[in-house]
Amino acid sequence: MTSKVQWGVLSTAKIGLKAVIPAMQKGERATIAAIASRDGDKARAVAAEYGIPRAYGSYEELLADPAIEAIYNPLPNHLHVPLTIQALEAGKHVLCEKPIALTAAEAETLVEVSKRTGRRVAEAFMVRHHPQWLKARDLVAEGRIGEVRTIHTLFSYYLTDPTNVRNQAEIGGGGLYDIGCYAINTARFLFGAEPERVVGTFDNDPEMRIDRMVSGLAEFPGRRHLAFTCATQLSPSQRVVVLGTKGRIEIEIPFNAPNDRPTRIIVDDGRDLFGSGREAIEIPVTDQYRLQGDAFSAAIRGEGPAPAGLDDAIANMRVIDAFFRSGRSNGWERP
Template sequence: MATLNWGILGTAKIAQEKVIPPMQAADHCQVAAIASRNADTARTVAEHLGIPRSHGSYEALLADPAVDAVYIPLPNHLHVDWTIKAAEAGKHVLCEKPIGVDTKDAQRLLAVRERTGVYIQEAVMVRTHPQWLEVRELVGDGAIGRVQAVHGMFSYHKTDPQNIRNVAGYGGGGMLDIGCYPITTSRFVLGMEPRQVAALIEHDPELGIDRLGSALLDFPGVQATFTYGTQLAPHQCMQFFGDAGWIDVEIPFNAPVDRPCRLALTNGDGRRIIDIESCDQYGVQAERFARAVLAGQPQPVPLEDSLANMRVVDAAFRAGRTGHWERP
């Protein structure tokens, strides 16, 4: 199989520290170029990371014939516009989550994908991590009986007004940053969509972003609840409860790269710890996307799935405003 040549559209911290190194180590990926709006910045980062070429504008990278696919780590409000520009330049796109800031954004990208024929995927790295594939398989095989409840928590503490997560005009806020993870993993493991959503959402009076939220997703036969917070002590967990047992996902979202992930399965056979071999979920994500593009096969996280997730996010926001159940 050939190699997919990547261009990195921006020098964001997540790209430099989390995504590019494992992407460079992936079997069918090569990082060919990186761009910044500042040529000196692009050159410095390229030299530091061993990237062959740098560009002093995003447009120049999209015009680079050596680039097959683009990874976009820009602020949330820029995701859709630059994804569209990349697709129209004939580049496949792996765009950092969220794919957009609302359902209309995701629908725009579906139309662009159909028009251009390129692959467009939201970079939801948890969806290709082996621990989540294992959780889905355990639930599907009946390891905990009939699933009836899901519970999740994801929080951190950031109050810096300059942090892009805290800038409302950049698409900041907790739901789009971390609340989307319990939603996508619940949908993925259960293999179905919620019928309605209820939510409580609190906004920071100075920053204007949603800083605390709790939601109840009404799936057929399953109640899924989660809480997220951007001004809480850091914590994360996901639990799946059935009539014959339950599963605890120890580190569900920021999976470590230096040690195995652990699942705790409790059922009639007792409590069993399942170790999932260590890996870098950003590298796995890039490799699986590359393999799909190179082989002309379905991508691991279809754009339709991202649209469905965004519909639930939008429903939670509406429910937080109205105080009523809202349908995705």
């Protein structure tokens, strides 16, 4: 195996510090070599705490580091495209947090830059690397639960702090961007198709103006459906249920899967409502962020398949765009 990919991290965002950096530091193919913040003292403090060799007081300094090969971009949503473009122009590959952009049109601007610079861009949907999702997709493909007709997804948390970036409408806050995108992405992953039309209903916070609850229906080819609710001011909950003609699959902790204990997929053949035909499939302990970092690093080295790239990210954004249009039109919209 060739040398590890040298990674730089843009900002000291919580998702990076709590999940991504510690995971990638344990990876086989990635090394976190530098971190940047607009506050140099904060960058240096984080670097010291996490054992990161170099710290920079600006994003530009990090991007100018010739030893850095790839960038992890966990900045607020409105900065995803501008800083990803800067990184690509600096010759770096980019793993960008979801959503890749604020609109599909904005995401499409990355295509030309990626082609011109010869650098990869991937959207950080870590769930696609977790064995529980790969197992669920395999079970669907094998026909274990018959013909899959609908997927029901719930993802919620409670956050009312107006200073949190997730609650700032002007920089891309709100539930659909933050967590509704997972429902869309994983349904596309399991169905292996794109929705033909969507309809959604929005409950917006009257003061922060972000969508605090969205319920949506996406119709896929063959009259297959995704039905979901995402919410930022409800009791924390996550669940995905995949319903077929001969049973169901339930993913108990689908999105924030723990890295310190096994996860479970429940497969039920539907013989009754008491779970008589229920089987629990245990998925060994793993860290989906480590798997994500290693997969993208391997692709950079040409040692593994490329993770879902810009085409997939743009397709997901088109569905998000359609849901926002539906919220305004109160009707069905086509991605």
